[in-house]
Amino acid sequence: MAEQTDTFNILNIDEWSSKETGVISYIKTPIQNLVFTNNSDEIGKTLRHAIIYFAETLSETDRSSCILGDEFRSTRTHQYKLPRSSDGKTLETVTTMEVTTFAPIAFEYMRSMIGITPKDFHSSFSNDKFLNFANTGRSGSQMYKTYDDVYIIKTLRDHEAKYLMRILSGLCMRYTHISSLMTRYVGLYSVNIHSTLSSEIYCVVMLNNLPSALNVHEIYDLKGSSVGRYSSINLPSKRLKALKDLDFESFYPDGIYIPHNIYRKLRLTLESDIYELRKLMITDFSLMLGIHQLDEYTEDKEPTRKISKPKPQLGISALFAAISIDRNDIKSSDHDETNKTLKCTNAKSIEKFIMKPLHLIACAHEDTFNDKEIAGSVLGIPGVTHDGRRVLLYPALIDCLQTYDNFKHMQHTMQNLRDPKRGSEYSVIHPDAYEKRLIRFLFDKVFIDSK
Numbered sequence: 001m002a003e004q005t006d007t008f009n010i011l012n013i014d015e016w017s018s019k020e021t022g023v024i025s026y027i028k029t030p031i032q033n034l035v036f037t038n039n040s041d042e043i044g045k046t047l048r049h050a051i052i053y054f055a056e057t058l059s060e061t062d063r064s065s066c067i068l069g070d071e072f073r074s075t076r077t078h079q080y081k082l083p084r085s086s087d088g089k090t091l092e093t094v095t096t097m098e099v100t101t102f103a104p105i106a107f108e109y110m111r112s113m114i115g116i117t118p119k120d121f122h123s124s125f126s127n128d129k130f131l132n133f134a135n136t137g138r139s140g141s142q143m144y145k146t147y148d149d150v151y152i153i154k155t156l157r158d159h160e161a162k163y164l165m166r167i168l169s170g171l172c173m174r175y176t177h178i179s180s181l182m183t184r185y186v187g188l189y190s191v192n193i194h195s196t197l198s199s200e201i202y203c204v205v206m207l208n209n210l211p212s213a214l215n216v217h218e219i220y221d222l223k224g225s226s227v228g229r230y231s232s233i234n235l236p237s238k239r240l241k242a243l244k245d246l247d248f249e250s251f252y253p254d255g256i257y258i259p260h261n262i263y264r265k266l267r268l269t270l271e272s273d274i275y276e277l278r279k280l281m282i283t284d285f286s287l288m289l290g291i292h293q294l295d296e297y298t299e300d301k302e303p304t305r306k307i308s309k310p311k312p313q314l315g316i317s318a319l320f321a322a323i324s325i326d327r328n329d330i331k332s333s334d335h336d337e338t339n340k341t342l343k344c345t346n347a348k349s350i351e352k353f354i355m356k357p358l359h360l361i362a363c364a365h366e367d368t369f370n371d372k373e374i375a376g377s378v379l380g381i382p383g384v385t386h387d388g389r390r391v392l393l394y395p396a397l398i399d400c401l402q403t404y405d406n407f408k409h410m411q412h413t414m415q416n417l418r419d420p421k422r423g424s425e426y427s428v429i430h431p432d433a434y435e436k437r438l439i440r441f442l443f444d445k446v447f448i449d450s451k
Contacts, residue, residue, distance in 0.1 A: 006057075007077040008065045011102075013166055035199045036142050036155060042097070043191050044130040044144055046080050047153070047203060050099035050189065051125050053078060055108075055118065062104050071105040072169050096194040102161075103168055107187050113176040114184060115354055121186075124150045124352070149212035150352050151186070153203050160401040161202035164188060167280065174276070179269045179362045182397045183209065184354065209288055209396035211353045211378045213346040216290040216394065220248050223286050224434075224441030225427045227419075248289075249445060254386035256393065260451035262363050262381060266395075267447070269361045271439060273397055278435040283404045284428050287442060290394035292380060294372055350377050357381045357394055368392075384450070404431050 036043060054076065066074045077100040111121060128147035144153040156164070164171075164185060174180050187205035210216050220243045223229070229245040258266065270287070277285060356379035358364050368382045369375040369390055375382065380392030402408070408428055415426045424433060 005079075006061060007079075008061070009075045009077070010066075010070050011073045011075060011165070013073060035193060036201055039193060040132050040142070042082055042095075043193075043201070044132055046082065046097050047099060047144075047189060047191055048125055048130055050078055050080075050101070051187065051205070052122060054101045054104055055122055055125075058104055058108055066105055071109070072103050072165075072172075074105065075100050075102050076104060098192040098194070100190045100192070102165060102188040102190070106168060106172060110172050110175055110184075111186050113172075114186075116186065120150075120352055124148050145208070148349065148352070149208055149210075150349075151205055152208050153205050156202040156204050156401065158200075158202065159403070159405070161188060161190070161204070163401050163403060164204065178272070179265070179360060180273055181269055181357070181360055181395055182273050182400055183207070207354050209355045209398070210290045210394055211350065211355075211380075213349040213353065214292050214374060214378050214380075214392070217293045218243060218251075218291040220244065220289040220291070221286045222248065222289055222438075222441070222446065223284070223427045224438040226425045227422055227427070229427075245441065252385055252446075255444075255446055255448040256383040256385055256391060257448045257450040258381060258383050258393075259366070260449055262358070262361075262366055263447060263449045263451075265361045265363045266357075266381065267443060270395075270397075270442060274435050274439060277397070277400060278431045281404045281431050282400060282402060283408060283431045283434045284402045285397055285399045287438070288396050288398045289446070292392040292394070294369060294375070294390040294392060295388075353378060355394070355396060357396075383447075 062074060062076060065076075077098050080097045080099070082095045082097055108118075112118075124146045130144035130146065130153065133143045133145070142155045145151065146153075165188070171182075171185065174182065175184060184207040185204050186207060188202065189205070190200050190202045192200045210219070222245050225245060229247075231243045231247050356364070358366060358368070358379040358381060361381075364379060368379070369392075375392060378392070380394050383391045383393050385391060411428050415428065419426075424437070429437070
C-alpha cells in the first residue's frame with residue numbers, strides 16, 4: 001500500500017453544505033452503496049489504517065498547520081495506492097483511494113473531554129481489523145465495528161455528513177457541558193475511490209451505546225410510531241434484537257418503573273435533547289433502548305401475537321443478526337453467566353464504555369441494584385417491570401442527522417395522501433409533531449415514575 005503526501009485544507013462550511021440538496025444526496029446513495037459493497041474490505045482496511053495514521057500525526061501536522069479558529073473547519077487528505085489482482089498473484093491495476101479526516105483537532109478535543117484517551121482510541125483501531133456488517137434497512141447505511149465493540153463506523157449520506165460539520169461546535173458543547181443521551185460522534189472521515197464509479201463515501205465514528213461487557217437481552221428502536229412498528233420474529237438467535245414500539249408495548253404493557261430521582265433526571269435529559277433536535281429540524285431519529293435482564297424470564301408471561309413474515313433489520317441492530325422475538329429463548333444459564341463476578345477481561349471493556357446512562361444524566365451516585373456487581377459497574381438505569389423483574393436500561397438517541405428536508409417533506413406528504421387517517425402515526429412527520437409524539441410515548445408507555 002503506497003502512500004502519498006498529505007493535503008491540508010480549510011472548509012467554507014456554508015458554501016460546502018449548500019452545493020447539493022438532500023434529494024440529490026438520496027439519489028446518490030445507491031451509487032455509493034454499490035461502490036462500498038464492491039470494495040468493503042479494501043475500504044475497511046484503508047480507513048482503519050488512515051484513522052490510526054491521522055491520530056498519530058495529529059500534533060505534528062494538524063496543529064502546526066491550523067490557525068486559531070479553524071479547528072472546526074480543517075481537513076487533511078491522505079492518498080493510498082492499492083494494488084488489485086484477480087488471482088491474488090498477478091498485479092493488474094492500481095486503485096487510488098483518498099481518505100480525508102474532518103475537523104481532527106476538534107474531534108480529538110471532544111474525545112478527550114468525554115473520557116477517551118489517545119491511547120485507548122488508538123488501541124481500538126490498531127489491534128485487529130474491522131468487522132463489516134451490511135445493513136439491509138431503509139437508510140442503506142453500511143456499518144463496521146471495532147474488534148472490541150467500543151466504536152461503530154457508519155456511512156452517512158452526503159447531506160448528513162455536511163450537517164454534522166455545521167453543528168459540530170454545538171455538539172462539542174453539549175457533549176462536554178450538558179447532560180445528554182445523544183449518540184457521541186467522535187470522528188468524521190471520507191473515502192474517495194478513483195474508479196469508474198468514483199464517489200466520495202462519508203463515514204462517521206461513534207461510540208457504541210451498549211456495553212460489550214454485558215449481555216444485552218433486548219434492543220428496541222423506538223419512534224413513538226404505530227405504523228409498521230412490529231419487528232419480525234423468525235430470526236436467528238444472536239445476542240441483539242431488532243424490536244420496535246409495539247413489541248415493547250406487548251412485552252411491557254405497564255412500562256418499566258424507575259426510581260423517582262432517576263426518572264426525573266432522565267426525563268429532563270431526554271426532553272432537552274429532543275427539544276434541541278426539533279430546533280435543528282431533525283426528524284425520524286430513534287431512542288435505542290437496550291435492556292439487560294437481571295432476573296430470569298417468567299415462562300408463562302410471554303404475550304402472544306400473530307407471527308408475521310420476517311422483515312429486514314433496521315438501524316443499528318443490523319450490526320448483529322437479530323434474535324428471535326421469543327423472549328423465552330433466553331435461558332437461565334445465560335442469565336447466570338452474565339451475573340458472574342467480573343473478570344479481568346471485562347474490566348477494560350467497562351473502563352472504555354463511555355455511554356453509561358446514569359453518568360450521562362448526572363445520576364452516577366444514585367443507588368442501583370447493590371446486590372449485583374455489574375449494576376454498579378456499567379451504570380445502567382435500574383428499573384422494575386410490571387411482573388417484578390429487575391432490569392438495567394441503556395437508552396440513547398440515534399440517527400440524529402436526518403433533517404426534515406425536501407425529501408422527508410415529500411415522503412410525509414405521500415403518506416398523508418395514501419393513508420390520511422394514520423398520517424401522523426408514520427415514522428416521518430414534521431419535527432414539531434415528532435417531538436410531542438415521542439416524548440408522550442416515552443413517558444406514558446416506556447419510562448414510568450415509581451413514585
